[in-house]
Amino acid sequence: MSFNTLAEQSRLIQAIRDDRGGQVFLLILLAVGIVVPILNLAVADGSVMHLSGYTVTLLGKYLCYALLAVAVDLVWGYCGILSLGHAAFFALGGYAMGMYLMRQIGSRGVYGDPVLPDFMVFLNWKELPWFWYGFNMFWFAMLMMLIVPAVLAWLFGWFAFRSRVTGVYLSIITQALTYALMLAFFRNDMGFGGNNGFTDFKDLLGFDLHHATTRMVLFLCTVFMLGLAYVTCRYIVASRAGRVVQAVRDAESRARFIGYKVESYKVWLFTFSAVLASIAGALYVPQVGIINPSEFAPINSIEVVIWVAIGGRGTLYGAIVGAVLVNYAKTYFTGALPEFWLYALGALFILTTLFLPRGVVGLVTKRKDNTA
Amino acid sequence: MKPMKKLARWVFPDRRARETGVDISHQTILYLEGITVSFDGFRALNDLTLYINAGELRCIIGPNGAGKTTMMDVITGKTRPDSGTAYFGQTIDLLELSEPEIAQAGIGRKFQKPTVFEQHSVFENLELAMSGIKSVWPTLHAVISKPQRERIDEVLETINLQDKLNYRAGALSHGQKQWLEIGMLLMQEPQLLLVDEPVAGMTPQETERTAELLTSLAGKHSVVVVEHDMDFVRSIAKTVTVLHEGHVLAEGSIDEVQNNQKVKEVYLGE
Numbered sequence: 001m002s003f004n005t006l007a008e009q010s011r012l013i014q015a016i017r018d019d020r021g022g023q024v025f026l027l028i029l030l031a032v033g034i035v036v037p038i039l040n041l042a043v044a045d046g047s048v049m050h051l052s053g054y055t056v057t058l059l060g061k062y063l064c065y066a067l068l069a070v071a072v073d074l075v076w077g078y079c080g081i082l083s084l085g086h087a088a089f090f091a092l093g094g095y096a097m098g099m100y101l102m103r104q105i106g107s108r109g110v111y112g113d114p115v116l117p118d119f120m121v122f123l124n125w126k127e128l129p130w131f132w133y134g135f136n137m138f139w140f141a142m143l144m145m146l147i148v149p150a151v152l153a154w155l156f157g158w159f160a161f162r163s164r165v166t167g168v169y170l171s172i173i174t175q176a177l178t179y180a181l182m183l184a185f186f187r188n189d190m191g192f193g194g195n196n197g198f199t200d201f202k203d204l205l206g207f208d209l210h211h212a213t214t215r216m217v218l219f220l221c222t223v224f225m226l227g228l229a230y231v232t233c234r235y236i237v238a239s240r241a242g243r244v245v246q247a248v249r250d251a252e253s254r255a256r257f258i259g260y261k262v263e264s265y266k267v268w269l270f271t272f273s274a275v276l277a278s279i280a281g282a283l284y285v286p287q288v289g290i291i292n293p294s295e296f297a298p299i300n301s302i303e304v305v306i307w308v309a310i311g312g313r314g315t316l317y318g319a320i321v322g323a324v325l326v327n328y329a330k331t332y333f334t335g336a337l338p339e340f341w342l343y344a345l346g347a348l349f350i351l352t353t354l355f356l357p358r359g360v361v362g363l364v365t366k367r368k369d370n371t372a
Numbered sequence: 373m374k375p376m377k378k379l380a381r382w383v384f385p386d387r388r389a390r391e392t393g394v395d396i397s398h399q400t401i402l403y404l405e406g407i408t409v410s411f412d413g414f415r416a417l418n419d420l421t422l423y424i425n426a427g428e429l430r431c432i433i434g435p436n437g438a439g440k441t442t443m444m445d446v447i448t449g450k451t452r453p454d455s456g457t458a459y460f461g462q463t464i465d466l467l468e469l470s471e472p473e474i475a476q477a478g479i480g481r482k483f484q485k486p487t488v489f490e491q492h493s494v495f496e497n498l499e500l501a502m503s504g505i506k507s508v509w510p511t512l513h514a515v516i517s518k519p520q521r522e523r524i525d526e527v528l529e530t531i532n533l534q535d536k537l538n539y540r541a542g543a544l545s546h547g548q549k550q551w552l553e554i555g556m557l558l559m560q561e562p563q564l565l566l567v568d569e570p571v572a573g574m575t576p577q578e579t580e581r582t583a584e585l586l587t588s589l590a591g592k593h594s595v596v597v598v599e600h601d602m603d604f605v606r607s608i609a610k611t612v613t614v615l616h617e618g619h620v621l622a623e624g625s626i627d628e629v630q631n632n633q634k635v636k637e638v639y640l641g642e
Binding site: 008011236239240241243244246247250251253254255256257258259260261262264265268 | 448450470471472475476480481483487488489490491492496499500501503506507508511512513514515556560
C-alpha cells in the first residue's frame with residue numbers, strides 16, 4: 001500500500017501516534033537495525049562486543065517469526081479468526097523463495113545439471129516441470145511468492161466465510177489445510193523435493209549466501225519488512241475498516257445488520273495476512289538455508305498462536321514480543337534441556353491464559369476501562 | 373428461488389443493493405404476504421400477511437412464540453421463509469437480498485438484547501453505523517467529514533450521550549446501551565426501523581423519553597415496534613397488530629384490539 005494522499009499520510013501519522021507500544025517497538029527495531037550491523041561487521045572478531053554471524057542469523061529468524069506472528073495477530077486479535085494454518089502460507093512463501101534459490105544453483109549442484117535441481121536428477125526426471133518455469137528470475141519468484149498464498153487464502157476464505165464457518169470449525173479447517181499441504185509436499189512426484197525439500201543454496205541475486213555482508217543485508221531486509229508490515233497493519237487497524245473488523249469480532253450479526261458485508265472484510269483481511277506470512281517465509285528461507293515440508297506441520301501453526309497469546313493479542317506489538325520471547329526461550333531450552341521444551345511451552349501457554357489474559361505486554365500497558 | 377439463481381447469488385454476493393431507493397408510491401413500505409417459516413415442523417410463521425404504511429408507527433404484540441422475532445428475521449434477511457413474498461416498497465424483493473444489502477436498502481433493526489460494539493467507543497459505534505459506502509477499500513481510507521461529524525453530534529444529543537462519546541460502549545448502563553443502539557439505527561438513516569423491545573430494562577423516565585423519540589421518528593420514517601409493555605404500547609401506538617401462532621390475529625387501535633374477544637382469549641388470558 002502506498003500512502004500518497006495527504007489524508008492518508010495524516011491518518012498514518014495518527015495511527016502511529018496513538019500507539020505507544022508500537023512507537024517503542026519501532027524505536028527498538030530501528031536501534032537493532034543500526035547496532036547489529038555495527039557489532040557484526042565493524043567490531044573485530046575477537047572483541048567481546050562482536051556479534052557472530054550465527055547470532056545475526058538467529059535474530060533474523062526471530063524477526064521472520066515476529067512477522068508471521070503479526071500476520072496471525074491481525075486476523076486473530078482483531079477479527080477473531082483463529083487461524084491454525086498460517087504456517088502454511090509461511091511455508092509457501094519459503095518454497096517460492098526456495099525454488100528461486102534452487103534454480104540459482106545451476107550447474108554447481110552435486111549432479112552438475114545446468115537446469116534441473118539435484119533432486120530432479122536423482123528422481124531421473126528429464127525436464128523441468130512447467131510450474132518451475134520462470135523461477136530462475138527473482139522478480140517472477142517474488143511475484144509468485146505474493147500471488148500463490150494470496151490466491152489460496154482468498155479461495156479458502158471465500159468458501160469458508162461465505163458459508164459462515166466460524167470459531168473452532170474454522171480453526172479445524174485451517175489445520176486441515178496446512179496438514180493437506182504438508183502431505184502433498186512430502187510426495188516426491190509433486191516436484192518440490194519431497195521430504196528433503198530444498199537446501200544447499202548458493203547465492204541470491206548473484207550474492208553469496210554464506211558471505212557475512214549478504215547475510216547482514218538479508219537481516220536488514222527482514223528488519224525493514226517487519227517495520228513496514230507493522231506500520232501497514234497499524235494503518236489498517238486504525239482505519240474505519242479496522243474498526244469494522246473489530247466490530248465483526250465482537251458482534252458479527254450487528255455488523256451485518258448495519259450494512260457491512262462481513263465476508264468481504266474477513267476474506268480481504270485473511271488474504272492480506274496470508275501474504276504477510278508468505279513474505280516472512282520468503283525472508284526466512286535464505287537465512288536458515290533450508291525449507292522442507294515439516295514447515296507445514298500443524299504444530300507450527302499452533303505455536304504461532306501461542307506466541308501471540310503469550311505476547312498479548314490484539315496489539316500487534318504484543319505478537320512481536322511473544323514471538324521473540326518464546327523463540328529465544330526455545331533456543332535456550334532446546335540447547336540446555338531439549339526434552340523439557342514442549343512442557344515449558346505448554347506450561348507457559350496455560351499460565352499466560354490463566355494469569356495474563358492480555359499477555360506479557362498487558363503487564364506494562366494500562367487497561368482501558370471506561371474510555372476506549 | 374430457482375437453483376441457478378440461488379447459485380449465482382452465492383457466487384456473487386456483493387451485487388450492490390439497488391440504488392434506486394425504496395418506491396413508496398402506493399403509500400405502503402412493507403409487504404409481507406403468505407409468509408411461512410417452519411423450524412423442524414414447528415410453524416414459527418404461518419401464512420403471515422402484514423402491510424406497513426409509509427410513515428406509520430406500528431406496534432406488534434403477541435405472546436411468546438407468536439413469531440414476532442422470526443418475522444423481523446425474515447424482513448432483515450436472517451431467516452428465509454419456506455413460502456411467501458416480502459417486498460420493501462414496490463420494487464425491492466427482500467427475499468433476494470442478504471442482510472447487509474437489506475440494511476443498505478434502508479431497513480434498520482434494533483435487537484431485543486441491546487447489541488452494540490462493546491470494545492468501541494460510543495462515538496465509534498455511531499461512526500460505524502453511519503449510512504454511506506460500506507465496502508472494504510473505501511472504509512480503509514475513510515475520514516469523517518464535517519457534515520458527518522455534525523450528524524454524529526446531533527444523534528449523540530438525541531440519545532443523550534453527548535458527554536459519553538469517548539466511553540467504551542461496554543461500560544454503559546443497560547438503558548444507555550439501548551439508546552446507543554437506537555442512535556446507531558438513526559445513523560443508518562433507514563426508511564423502516566424495526567425495533568425489538570426497546571424499553572426492556574429501562575427506568576420509567578427512560579421509557580418516557582424513548583416513547584417520545586419513537587413518536588418523533590414516525591412520519592419521516594416508518595417504525596415497527598415489538599413490545600410487551602402494554603402501557604408503553606398504549607402511549608405510542610395508533611395501530612396495533614396482534615400476532616398469534618405465526619399469524620395475524622387482530623389489527624386496529626389499541627382499544628379495539630384490547631376489546632377483541634379472540635385477543636382476550638389468547639393473549640390477555642381472559
